[in-house]
Amino acid sequence: MTHKILIDTDPGIDDAMAIFYAALHPEIEIVGMTSVFGNVTTEIAARNAIVLAERAGQEIPVAKGAGKPLVQTPNPVSDYVHGAEGFGDMPAQDTTARPVDEPAHEFICRLINENPSEITLCPIGPLTNIALALRHDPTIAEKVKSVVIMGGGLERGNVSAYAEANIWNDPHAADEVFSAHWPLTMVGLDVTTQVVCDKPDFAAIAKASPKLGGFLNEAVQYYVNFYETHHGISGSQMHDPTAVIAITDPQYFTIENHALEVIVDGDRIGQTIRSTDPSRPKHKVPMGVDIDGVKRRFLTMFETGS
Template sequence: MKKKPLIISTDPGIDDIAAMTISLFAKKLDVRMIVPTWGNVALEYTLQNTLNLEQFLHTKVPVVVGANQPLVAPMISAAAVHGQTGIAGFDFEQANDDLVKPGLAATLMANEIENSPAKVTLLGIGPLTDFALLLKQYPAVKQNIEQIVIMGGNIGRGNHSPLAEYNIAGDPEAAQVVFHSGLPIKVAPLEIGNKAHLTPEQMQQVKECGSVGKMLYSLFSHIHEPDGDPRIKIFDPTAVGILLHPKMYTMKRAHVEIELRGQFTYGASVIDFMDQGNANSEIATDVDLAQFAKWFINSIKTAEQGRE
């Protein structure tokens, strides 16, 4: 089986930890590089969280230090949801920086892509700052990028502001660069994460998946929905699901623009399903919940086996 070469841009973050865990042990993926960026919390925390996770999982994928702020927008924070360090709910052993590869993220990503025999997929599960810098500084790499898969954006209401989803609102200018790249783009928007939940009973199954399951159970148990819903909503792993198990999703082509000027709509994803002539993305509009839950739990079992 040929594995898909993958570069992950991430801002861990509880659900980022789950998405990385699944990706690192997925039999169809070859994770070449992880680029922690600012996002849910500051870069100093997302970098350390990435290193701590790899130490916990016994993996050795190179880590490249990403952007510490957005291109233009003021920095925002989701520490209220994820905790000050981004991973409230589980105490990882502090890792050293042996896996950190020195150099600028855009340059190191460009080198990896240019030298890859197979086209590389980019997975964006945080603000898209580093991918925007890559595409602007090294546009020639586009010829060796297979696709960009994103968890971000929203068809309807947002979770950062009434009309903007957090990952896109974090760096709207970067998102606009990515959506205008001309590359194939697939998107798991906010609505898919809202739907792709796990019940308390299914979370108990996750907990029973050894050390990895207990770690994720502890992290996700820290999240409490404002409406008191006991189900756990799964966001970033939905993008990994598009890569690994696309038949779980209903995908629709759309033309996507990011609002950059609106006083009350800055960072909003304008997803137009009617403008098929200018479609630049495929948007997940539905997910088979039973299949998703089964896939998620089985993926954690696979990670536990791989860790051992």
């Protein structure tokens, strides 16, 4: 079974993990990527997405997306987590390809319309482009195969006690996306914080896969140092790759079904909560995870030696 996925991304170190995992997976075809602000600016995100595609040896069209949230004032980029250029201490890298001449939200709509019931939309950054795509063509909700998001969390936050970073960066967009009637899975902090890879894990994939694993191993040192300093965790929480693994390996997750909404102002801005609004659809929310299964799935994908 081939999964055609369209990744909306703000690379980002764990974005790089997710994209390399998808590029290596024999049952995944990355049909496109779109960039969004968050870990870096949308311009850097577009460049970084192309860097990752080219390093993986794939020609993947990349469309540049929104540079700011729908409503709120933009938060600063997360350079203290991911580094100034998005990949830790690694300098900016040039690319052969350039972004396509099409806005991300139109690119998303076009690919879904050209491949009805075939595209899995996988946003692993703020949801601005996804909300704009729904506004541009609401019929994509009926034509997409599924939407699998890395974001949110019903029991915890990471940029505040309440909010997860992707939702916090554009809560209004996230609330629009969660209100849409489409087959959506929210892979949030409830499960992604439980899956942790440490420095020896990344050293092992660098040895097995010098080109891709080596890149991740170099970039992740900065990321792990952030987790050690700020969270007391000796390793990297595997947020974005866990969302991609949920597409191909749902058996690793315990799913609940909840209507969702996002708090868009006040002290709890960006918090994802269970909604009591009867007009809202119920979405899949993984609340339990086979930690060893997900971690093993990620690490063994790099044993090809690429």
